[in-house]
Amino acid sequence: MRMKVLMLTIAAWASVSAQQEKVYSSQDGVRFRVETIVRNLEVPWSIVFDKQGNMYFTERSGKLSILRKGEKDPKILASIDGVVEQGEGGLMGLALHPEFEKNRWIYVSFTFRFKEALANTVVRYTLRNDVLEGRTTIIGYLPGSAVHNGCRIKFGPDGKLYVTAGDAADRKIAQDVASLGGKILRVNDDGSVPVDNPDRKSPIFALGVRNPQGIAWHPGMGTMFETEHGPSGFDGPGGGDEVNIIVAGGNYGWPVIHHKEVKEGMNAPLLEYTPAVAPGGATFYSGKAFPAWKNNFFFGGLRGTRIQRVVLDEKDPKMVKGEEALLNGEFGRIRDVTEGPDGEIYFSTSNTSRGRASNDDDRILRIVPPK
Numbered sequence: 183m184r185m186k187v188l189m190l191t192i193a194a195w196a197s198v199s200a201q202q203e204k205v206y207s208s209q210d211g212v213r214f215r216v217e218t219i220v221r222n223l224e225v226p227w228s229i230v231f232d233k234q235g236n237m238y239f240t241e242r243s244g245k246l247s248i249l250r251k252g253e254k255d256p257k258i259l260a261s262i263d264g265v266v267e268q269g270e271g272g273l274m275g276l277a278l279h280p281e282f283e284k285n286r287w288i289y290v291s292f293t294f295r296f297k298e299a300l301a302n303t304v305v306r307y308t309l310r311n312d313v314l315e316g317r318t319t320i321i322g323y324l325p326g327s328a329v330h331n332g333c334r335i336k337f338g339p340d341g342k343l344y345v346t347a348g349d350a351a352d353r354k355i356a357q358d359v360a361s362l363g364g365k366i367l368r369v370n371d372d373g374s375v376p377v378d379n380p381d382r383k384s385p386i387f388a389l390g391v392r393n394p395q396g397i398a399w400h401p402g403m404g405t406m407f408e409t410e411h412g413p414s415g416f417d418g419p420g421g422g423d424e425v426n427i428i429v430a431g432g433n434y435g436w437p438v439i440h441h442k443e444v445k446e447g448m449n450a451p452l453l454e455y456t457p458a459v460a461p462g463g464a465t466f467y468s469g470k471a472f473p474a475w476k477n478n479f480f481f482g483g484l485r486g487t488r489i490q491r492v493v494l495d496e497k498d499p500k501m502v503k504g505e506e507a508l509l510n511g512e513f514g515r516i517r518d519v520t521e522g523p524d525g526e527i528y529f530s531t532s533n534t535s536r537g538r539a540s541n542d543d544d545r546i547l548r549i550v551p552p553k
Contacts, residue, residue, distance in 0.1 A: 277336055289307075304320040339399050350363050356437060412424060477494065
């Protein structure tokens with residue numbers, strides 16, 4: 183029995199080694215490899231870096247970990263108190279304050295039990311000597327369920343915290359301004375409402391979204407992009423996944439319009455995908471490792487099992503010049519995609535909850551230049 187396990191382990195490592203030696207090529211001739219950074223995780227949901235190059239990541243089961251620059255093994259910083267992992271819910275979004283090196287503020291979003299139901303919240307901690315201290319509630323209650331939680335959190339170039347809130351499988355709330363569900367929210371770093379929000383009394387920045395999983399800003403123009411899951415059959419015909427350009431006060435139509443439908447007063451998507459790709463986390467590329475990809479938009483595909491690369495016009499990011507599916511089917515479901523401070527592209531798999539998990543899933547990997 184031990185010999186069989188050993189042989190399986192050797193085979194698994196041989197497979198990983200072969201993948202890391204493989205050289206891929208994009209449509210524009212960019213050559214790259216993929217390296218595994220961390221393995222055997224539980225749905226790594228969000229990846230962020232500090233200015234020293236240390237990587238922080240969440241796992242949906244509730245763990246927050248750090249992988250220090252130059253080290254091989256991550257360290258679990260905490261298992262976040264109150265996290266309920268159910269369906270698609272659990273510990274999800276992660277963000278570092280723009281002045282993290284000074285104030286050590288770290289933000290997480292997660293699902294919790296609320297009055298015998300599920301809800302989502304955003305909280306802030308202070309990280310000192312690898313210990314989380316002083317939990318502060320930033321947004322106390324967001325609609326939650328076993329599906330459609332949203333919960334991507336990022337600081338924008340304006341220094342405000344943006345939070346994606348799903349419709350929690352109750353599509354009517356996306357158009358209801360009395361509910362924070364089905365919205366993109368914008369708050370100050372303490373959770374208060376910025377005076378320049380569309381409604382200075384509300385954290386709602388945009389409405390009419392279904393299950394927004396990714397947000398990113400164009401490096402040169404500051405234009406905000408969002409990725410969003412379309413209907414799943416029970417709430418509309420399948421497909422209709424979206425990439426949207428988000429503007430203050432914008433209404434993105436759900437559930438009144440979806441797929442390629444249009445209606446006056448509602449914003450149509452920049453890109454629409456049918457069949458579904460189930461878009462995850464998103465990033466713009468601005469590094470030096472792959473100069474040909476400068477200002478390209480990347481997002482993960484869960485059902486689509488790929489990283490989608492979108493080429494935009496250099497002068498007008500609202501114009502799409504081309505698209506490409508990278509690593510199509512190679513690593514399964516892709517949850518998050520982000521650029522590291524080294525200019526390499528990091529991404530996480532999401533195969534242990536759905537899909538076909540390999541012997542070392544789930545993983546965090548990175549796209550690097552060939553040797």
